[in-house]
Amino acid sequence: MDYNYPLDYTWSTKDIIDVMSLYNAVEKAYEEGISKTDFLNAYRKFKNVVGTKSEEKQIDKEFQDVSGYSIYKVFKASQENDWIKL
Template sequence: MYDYPLDYDWSTDEILIVINLYNAVEKAYEEGIEANEFMDAYNAYREVLNSKAEEKKYEREFKDASSYSIFAVYKEALKGGFIKL
């Protein structure tokens, strides 16, 4: 069990969007996910974060906490289809 990296200055809706992406990444590793489902979550996540540096910070913290890579799932999602890492 681990804690999701979050910014508690975000609104409740923004926190839910970020958690939705983390859940999508977990799903890609644990059971698989459709690329379009992941990309919907990823695109919403990118709207919450203000900069590329902030994206990298949260991606790194999530990977450190979970060992799951948002970027690896994103790269697979660009190919389309079903993702299972």
């Protein structure tokens, strides 16, 4: 994809990598499918970086605006399926 990911440049390099891993997992869920386990592992690391629900919602909105993909929709699908493909 050719867009800028929403990142907070005050995050550490490790934090940026963890957030980027979630973005990649969401993209994979839309484009080819991803296992629930792989997605939730990336999501847990993301939640360690982005602690508040409001910050998570803001990042999801920004990510959806630039990519068309929703972190929330993939998370909801992970609650119902072992394989996620949107």
